[in-house]
Amino acid sequence: MLRYIGQRFLQFFLIIFIANSLTFLLPRVIPGDPIQEALQVKAAAAGTQNVDIQAWVKSYNQKFGLDQPLWKQYINYWNDLIHLNLGYSLYDYPATVASKILAAIPWTLGFMSVAIIFAFIVGSALGALLAWPNSPRFMQGLVPLLMVISAIPFYLFGLALIWVFAVQWGILPSGGGYDPILILRWDWKTAANILRHAILPALALVLFGVGSWALSMRATLVTVLGEDYITFAQAKGLPDRNVFMRYGVRNALLPQVTGLAIAFGLILGSGVIIESIFNYPGIGNLIFAAISEKDYFVINGTVAIMVLCASTALLIVDLIYPLIDPRIRYGK
C-alpha cells in the first residue's frame, strides 16, 4: 500500500514537473515579445504614444529577470512557483498575479461547484431512470435530446440563455458577478444579488452537464445490468427496484464518482469561456481580460494553477479509488 502511494506521488510530481516545464518553455520558443506587446497595449490605453517604448521594455525585462539566460530564468521560475510567487501583472503593475487569482478563485469555485454537483445529481438520476427497464417508454425519447445537448459546446447555451432570460424577458441579469452599484457586504441582499447573477452561467453548465452525466450513467448501468450478479440477485427473488438500486446503481455509480472528481479537477479551466461570455469575475474572465491586455504573466500564472489543480485531482482520484471500490486494492 505504501509502495502504491509512493508510486502515485512520484508520478504526480513527474507530471507536475513536465507540465510546468512545458508551460515555461513552450511560450518562449514561440516568437513574440510579450513585454513589448503588453506595454504597447498599456501605452495606447493611456494615450501616451510617444514614450520611448524600447527603454521601457528594457527596464521591465530587467525587473522581471527576462534578460537573464534561459536556464537561470527556468530556475527562477521554479523557485517562484514553489513559493507560489507568480510574479506581477504587467498591465496592473504592481498588483501581483497571485492576488488577482486569489480574488477571482472564489467566484469560479462558487458557481462552478454548485453547477457541477447539481448537474451530477440530476444527470445521474436521469441516466438511471433511462436505464431502468420499467420506466415509461417516452423516456427513451429523451436519449437523442440528451445526446444533442451534450454534443453542443455549452457556452453556446450561454448566449441563448442571455437572449431569452435577460434580453427577451428581462428577468435575470445578462452578466457580471453582482450589480456594479451594489456594495459587497455579508448580508442577505448581497447573497441574493450574487445568486441571481450566478443562475444563468450555472444553468448553461448544468444543461450540458445533465446531458453528459445522464448518458454516461445510462451506458454504465446498461452494462452493469448484464452482469451475472444481477441475474443472481433476481434469482433470490428480490423485487426489481431493489435489484436495480442496490445491485445496479450502486455499481454504476463508481465510474460516475471518478468522473465527478475529474470534473472538479478541471473546475478552473472548464468555465473559462462561459465566464468570459457572462463577464463573470472568476478565473475565466481574468484570463480573458489578460488575453486582451496581453498581460502575459497573469496568463502564465493562471495556467500554472490550473495544471496544479488538475493533476492534484488526478492524484486524489487514484488515491481514493480503492476506498470507494473495494475490488481495487493498493499495491496491485
Place this chain on the structure above:
Amino acid sequence: MAAVKRGLFRNTKLNPSLIFGAAILIFIVAVSFVGPVVVNQKMARVGAVDPNLAPTAQNVFGSDSQGRDVFTTLILAVPPTLRVGLIAGLISVFLGLSLGLVAGFFGGWADWLIRTFSDVLMAIPSIAFMILVVARMDRPNIVVVSVVVGFLTWSGTARGIRSMVLTIRERSYTAVARANGETELEVLFREVMPNLLPLMLASFIGAVTMGIATVMALEVLGLGNNVIPTLGMMIFWSQRFSAVLRGMWWWWGPPIVVIALIFIGLFFVSFGLDRYLNPAIPINRARARARRAIQPGSTATSISRGAVLEVKNLKVIYETAAGVVKAVDDVSFALRPGERMGLIGESGSGKTTMATAMMRLSRPPAYIVGGQVLLDGRDLLQISDRDVNRIRLKDIALMPQAAMNSLNPVMRIGPQITDAILFHMGRMSKQKLDDMVGQALTKVGLKPAIARRFPHQLSGGMKQRAAMAIATILHPKVIIADEPTSALDVVVQQQVMSTMGRLQEELGAAVVLIGHDMGLITQFSDTIGVLYAGKLVERGSVQDVLANPYHPYTRLLIDSLPSLDGKHALVSIPGLPPELLNLPSGCTFHPRCPLAFERCRSEAPAVQEMQGGRQVACHLYPEHTELPSMHIKLDGVEATEVPYA
C-alpha cells in the same frame, strides 16, 4: 481483413445514429465545398453592406456591425472551421497510432515514456495550455493552432491502440504468423493494422471534434485570426459588439445553429461507431419485451403424480441479428422430491438457457416462447412478477454458474444474504438474522466471519460456497445448480460437490445439476438427462443409462470418460457440436452419429417411453430394444476425423 469486416459491419442493419450523424456531416461538408463558389464572396468584407441590417429578402441573415453580410460570412466560415478539425484530427490520429503501436509492440521503457507523457497531457487542461501558446502569437495562425491541438490530443488514441495491440499480440493468429517466419514488423503491418482501422476511425472523429472545439473556444476568447471568418470568430465578433444584448439575433443565431449541427453530426457518428465497436451494449427496449413474449402453453396446471417440479414442452429462443435460434426445444421432464438429476450437454446445448428459463430469468435476446414450469400446482411462467419473486429462492433456488461474478462486488457477503431473507421472511431481529447467516455459512463450511468480507477477498471455492449458502438459506424444494464448479480446480470441485451432497441430504431438496462433466455429474446424480442441441435426447436413472445407454450420443459421452481399469481407449465424439443457427435436418445428431440412417436425415425423432421409466429420442427404437454396437474405431485420433457435414 475479414476480421475487420466482421468487427465493423457485424450488425447487418445500419445503425440510425450513424446514418443521422453522417447525413448531417455530409450536408455540412457539401456546403463547405459548394457554398464558397455560389455566394458572392465580396459581401463578407467589412463595409460591404450597411451595418446592423435586420434580415431582408436580400440579406437573409441581415448584416453585422461592421457591414458584413451574415449569410455570406457564415458560408465562408464553414470551410476554415472544418479544415481546423481535419488537420488536428489527422495529426492526432497519426501521432496516437504511431506512439500507440510503438508502446504496444516494444513495451519496456518506450511504453513507460509514452504513457507518462500521455498522463502529462491528460493532466494539462488543453484549453488553458492553448491559451498560453496562442497568447504569445502576434496574429494567431489557425493552421499552427490546429497542429498544436493535434499534438495535445493523441493520448486517448494511443492508449486505445496500445491496448488493442497488446490484445492482438496475444491472439493465436499472430503467433501462427510469427511461427511462419514473418518478422515482428511484417506481422504488425499485415495482421495488426487492419484490426486497428475501426478504432482509428472512432479516434479520428474524436480528434476532429476536439480540434474544432478547442480552436473555436480560443476564437471565442479572442485568440483567433481577425481576418479569416470562422464560426468561432463570428461568435467572438457578435460578442464584442454585444449582439445578444442589442437583440441582433440574426448575427449570433445562425452561426450557433451551424456549430451545433457540426457537433451533433460528429457526436452521432462517434456514438454510432461505438455501437459497432462494442455491439455488446444491449438495447434497453428489448429488455422490457422479454416478459411479454411468454406464450401460454396448456392452461392445465396439474403436475404429474409424485413430482415436485415438472417442465413441460419448454421452448426458449434467441433472437439474433442472423435469425431466430431454438436454444431449448420442447424439453419436458419431471422431478421427484429429493431427486438428484444431472443434466448434461456440450457447450451450446442449451444447459444454462434451461436453468435461467426454469427460474423465469431469461433475458433478451433469450425469450421463453412456450411451455410450462410447474411447481406446487402453479405455472411459474404464467403467474405475476410479484408471485414469481416470492417463489424464487424460497421454493426454487438458483446456484449460479461462475460464482466469481455472481456476487455483488461492492457489497459484503452478509448483506447479500440478509437482503434475501428480509424480503422473503419480513422484519426480524438483528440477532436472529445474524444467527441465520452464521448457520448458513457454517453449513457450507465457511466461518461466520466471512459475512463481513467482500467477494474479492474470497477464493473461488469460498465464493461458490457463499453462493451455495445463499441458495439454500430458505430451504427450497428445488435447487437448480448451473455448473456450480466449472470455474474451480479439481480438488476444490470435489470438496464443493461433497458439501453440496451433504446439504442436499439435509434439506431433502430436489437438485438439477447442470454441467458438461460426465464424471462429476454421474457421481452426484440419481437420474440423468442428456441435452443435445436444445433437445432432451435421453433420460433415466444413472445406473441404467451408464450400463445400457439408448442414445448413440449418450454412448459416445460415456465412452469419452476415462475409466480407471483402462480397458478401453478414450473415444472422442466425432465432429463439432452443431451451430444452433444452422441446425442439421431431421435428427440434429445425425451428422455425427455412427448409426444414422435415411430416416434420421429427414425426420426429427420424438421422445419415446422405454422400459423402466426411461425416455429416449431416437429412430432406432422401438425396432431395437437396445443400442446396437457402433462400428467406429476406438481410436481418438481417427474418430475425431469423421467429417462433420
